[in-house]
Amino acid sequence: MSKxxxxxxxxxxxxxxDYVAEALESVLSQTYTNLELIVVDDxxxxxxxxxxxxxxxxxxxxxxxxxxxxxxxxARNTGLDHAHxxxxxxxxxxxxxxxxxxxTLLETMQKDRSDIVMCKFSWHDTDSSLPKGRxxxxxxxxxxxxxxxxxxxxxxxxxxTAVWNKLYRRxxxxxxxxxxxxxxxxxxxxxxxxxxxxxxxxxxxxLVRHRRRQGSICHSYSLKNVLDREYVQDHYVEFIKQxxxxxxxxxxxxxxxxxxxxxxxxxxxxxxxxxxxxxxxQNEIRRRLLALKxxxxxxxxxxxxxxxxxGVRFFPGGxxxxxxxxxxxxxx
Numbered sequence: 001m002s003k004x005x006x007x008x009x010x011x012x013x014x015x016x017x018d019y020v021a022e023a024l025e026s027v028l029s030q031t032y033t034n035l036e037l038i039v040v041d042d043x044x045x046x047x048x049x050x051x052x053x054x055x056x057x058x059x060x061x062x063x064x065x066x067x068x069x070x071x072x073x074x075a076r077n078t079g080l081d082h083a084h085x086x087x088x089x090x091x092x093x094x095x096x097x098x099x100x101x102x103x104t105l106l107e108t109m110q111k112d113r114s115d116i117v118m119c120k121f122s123w124h125d126t127d128s129s130l131p132k133g134r135x136x137x138x139x140x141x142x143x144x145x146x147x148x149x150x151x152x153x154x155x156x157x158x159x160x161t162a163v164w165n166k167l168y169r170r171x172x173x174x175x176x177x178x179x180x181x182x183x184x185x186x187x188x189x190x191x192x193x194x195x196x197x198x199x200x201x202x203x204x205x206x207l208v209r210h211r212r213r214q215g216s217i218c219h220s221y222s223l224k225n226v227l228d229r230e231y232v233q234d235h236y237v238e239f240i241k242q243x244x245x246x247x248x249x250x251x252x253x254x255x256x257x258x259x260x261x262x263x264x265x266x267x268x269x270x271x272x273x274x275x276x277x278x279x280x281x282q283n284e285i286r287r288r289l290l291a292l293k294x295x296x297x298x299x300x301x302x303x304x305x306x307x308x309x310x311g312v313r314f315f316p317g318g319x320x321x322x323x324x325x326x327x328x329x330x331x332x
Contacts, residue, residue: 003110007035007087007102007167010079012072017047019094019211024055026096026209028062032103037062038079043069048093073178076163080177086170090163090186094211101207105167108201112144115197118159118166121208142204150194151240155255161190165208172196184225188232191239221274223281226267230288233260237296258300264289265308272316286316 009027013020027037039052041064049066056062065078076090087106091097101119109117145153153159163186176196178189194200240256268285275281289312298306 004034005087005106005110006085007032007089007106008038008079008083008085009035009089009091009102010038010040010076010083011091011093012040012042012075012079013044013048013052013093014042014069014072014075015044015046015048016093017044017051020048020051021055022096023091023093024052024062026099027091028055028059029099030097030102031100032106035061035102036083036085038082039064040075040078041066042071042075043067071180073180073182077177077180080173083170088168088170088173089166091208092164092210095164096209098207098209102167104205104207105203108203109167109169112199112201114144114199114201115169115172116166116194116199117201117203119203119205119207121160121165121210122206123210123212125212143202145200145202147194147197147200148243150197150200151191151243152252152255154190154236155240155252155259157259159202161187163189163193164210168193182228182231184228184232187229188235191236195243221271223271223275223278223284226271226281226285227288230264230267230285233263236260254300257296258305261292261296261298261301261309262305264292265305265312268312268316269308282316286312289313 011020011023011027016023024037024039027035037055037059039055039062041049041052043066052062052064056064063082065082067075067078079090080088087109089102089105105117105119108114150159154161172193176189176192178186182188237256237260240253244253264285268282268289271278271285272282289309293309293313298309301309
């Protein structure tokens with residue numbers, strides 16, 4: 001590696017005592033050692049606080065910040081405010097880095113002269129220790145893309161919009177923070193993050209192990225989560241429209257609008273299946289779906305996608321039972 005850039009890894013923590021030690025250990029055991037680990041304890045009450053403090057007592061690279069519970073956005077922003085590294089990384093407290101994650105991504109960043117570099121990740125439905133298997137979401141071959149190229153890949157669902165499978169040069173966050181109060185704050189901010197990058201490297205290698213916990217905030221199908229997710233999708237569409245003149249491929253706008261409609265129909269079906277007694281919540285999602293159709297229309301939707309919409313509009317109770325069929329046809 002040509003230059004040993006200092007790296008700041010930010011881990012927000014809230015009541016994850018069964019997982020946080022594995023996450024922190026995965027950072028401290030990295031083959032790349034010029035790093036600081038900033039752990040932001042967001043008011044934990046389950047013993048996570050003490051685990052974090054123990055790590056800080058054993059390794060001088062660990063800095064623990066305790067704050068009142070304010071949400072993951074504020075915790076990440078606190079970490080950014082205290083970061084000293086020239087490169088920034090984020091890790092969720094129930095996930096883990098592969099041991100060469102930082103070294104590999106940093107080498108790619110320097111070789112490609114990129115502002116952001118991202119990798120594949122494996123996902124695991126487990127509450128025990130994360131396995132070493134590398135079943136991964138396919139991001140395509142390793143390549144270097146522009147920010148407009150990244151926007152297009154998001155519209156094609158070929159880029160993961162989470163913040164925890166990437167390294168960022170510090171300048172990306174000089175005047176940027178995560179919005180408070182939203183569950184999917186990383187996904188909301190991804191366009192603003194990519195907008196600040198000239199070159200983005202996509203690495204065809206699994207370097208993060210991601211745990212999908214049913215009890216985690218992000219995997220909860222509460223009405224707030226659903227509405228936050230839809231708010232993020234609306235932000236995507238509006239961002240693309242505002243930057244339309246920068247796209248050589250104008251079909252990006254069409255693909256994003258089509259994805260927006262398809263996603264909301266699927267969300268309605270899924271919410272009905274997960275929350276069959278919450279009629280008020282189902283009606284609120286349906287109302288927003290009808291408003292989306294009025295705003296954007298169905299001009300970019302396929303015949304089957306239109307069928308899903310009209311089913312929700314005219315036969316909401318009956319079509320909710322068809323979610324499994326819809327999901328197989330149009331994977332979210």
